[in-house]
Structures are given as C-alpha cells and as structure tokens.
C-alpha cells in the first residue's frame with residue numbers, strides 16, 4: 166500500500182494517515198537574538214543526507230504530534246516518539 | 258440547560274433497506290449516544306470504566322480508545338443534556354465529557370466478508386489474533402477518517418463524522434458489491 170510508520174500509540178500505519186510538519190528545528194533563539202539568527206531559525210532548513218528528526222502529526226489516527234527519526238537516504242525510521250517527550254528530554 | 262438544544266435526529270431515514278443473513282450487510286445504528294471523554298495525562302481506562310459504571314450503570318461502560326487519554330463512550334440509550342450535565346458533575350476533574358451524539362454516526366458492517374471489505378479501505382490489520390472483539394482503531398477507510406471496532410468475529414462497528422456518513426455508506430456499498 167505505502168510506506169509504514171510505527172506510531173507509538175496506534176502501531177503500524179500508512180504514511181497517508183500522517184501530516185508532515187518538517188524538521189525539528191534547533192532550540193528557539195533567545196528573544197533578543199539578532200534578525201539573522203531568527204531568520205535562520207524560522208526559514209532556513211538543513212536538508213541533511215542521512216538521519217534527520219521531523220515532526221509528524223498522526224492526523225487520521227490518535228491526532229498526536231510525533232517526532233520521527235528518519236534517514237533521508239533510505240527512508241528508514243529508526244525511532245518514533247510522542248512529541249511531548251521532547252519536554253522531558255529537555256533538548257528543545 | 259442549553260438555550261438552543263440540538264436535536265439528535267438519525268442521519269438515516271427510518272426505511273433504510275437492510276439485508277439480513279447475506280454474506281455482507283451494512284446497517285445504521287440508530288439512536289444511542291457517542292460521548293467524547295478527555296482524560297488528563299494520568300487517567301487510565303480501568304479507572305474511567307469504574308467511575309462510569311458507578312455513576313451511570315444504566316448506560317454501560319463501552320469506551321473505545323481514540324488516542325492517549327481519550328475515548329469514545331458509546332451506548333444505545335438516549336442521553337439528554339440534563340443527564341449529561343449530571344454525568345459531568347459525577348465525574349472527578351480527571352475526565353471531561355463532550356457530547357458527539359449529533360456529530361458522529363454509527364453503522365455496522367457484518368457478514369462473513371466484512372473483514373475483506375474493510376481491508377480494501379484500511380491498512381489496520383483486522384485479523385482476529387491482532388484485533389480482538391472489543392478492540393478499536395482510529396484510522397481511515399479510503400480517505401475518510403473513521404473508528405473501527407470489532408463487535409463480533411464477523412461484525413464491525415464504524416463511527417464516522419456525520420458529514421461523511423453518506424460518503425462512507427456509498428463507498429462501503431461499492432466495496433461490498435462483489436459479495437452481494
């Protein structure tokens with residue numbers, strides 16, 4: 166049918182059930198950061214070759230935001246977690 | 258008390274033709290209620306069922322998980338807005354209720370071919386060992402979002418947004434055509 170993503174809440178589901186938001190951006194700059202830093206944060210994306218973290222929304226399933234670790238070369242997804250875990254991880 | 262109560266009228270006309278004993282059969286589930294239950298981060302299903310059985314033993318505690326800490330509470334009795342207010346008052350702060358009866362339609366697909374028909378539309382594996390009686394999945398049937406619940410070995414209940422009910426109904430008829 167299509168490429169499958171393993172939602173931590175729903176199990177294996179087809180890509181069509183998800184809405185892809187894009188790269189998990191680097192931590193938000195401080196409010197007083199200069200314009201170039203903010204421009205980079207808001208608009209510029211790295212488009213890496215290899216492992217990459219992305220926000221995916223399981224819009225036709227549990228409607229939770231997920232963070233997917235995906236290899237842009239092989240489309241292998243090594244890890245999928247609920248986006249709320251980023252908070253506890255303290256990384257973002 | 259609502260100033261402008263919504264009328265919970267079935268989306269189906271009362272004379273919908275429903276075949277019986279066929280290899281495949283699609284039927285509306287008229288009446289009843291669908292209530293969205295939203296729990297806090299620490300809520301769990303066992304606790305929810307317990308409190309529902311206590312405050313509303315007459316409604317049954319058929320809850321179908323739609324997301325982490327979220328369920329559809331479904332039953333065949335009529336629940337009016339005054340009763341809903343009572344139910345919400347009887348629940349601890351951990352759970353909030355949102356009435357979806359007017360907005361979500363239930364239908365039942367049954368017969369020996371029901372799983373084969375659904376497999377045309379959803380990617381969820383509905384084999385009995387992975388999807389037991391009572392289990393639910395929020396998914397898509399074709400492009401229409403729907404919740405699938407196994408009611409019996411060969412019987413599935415579908416819950417769909419009312420505005421998509423006619424589309425899903427027609428689509429299921431097409432999908433089932435070869436088994437008629």
Ligand SMILES: [Zn+2]
Nearest residue numbers: 172175223227
């Ligand atoms: Zn999911």
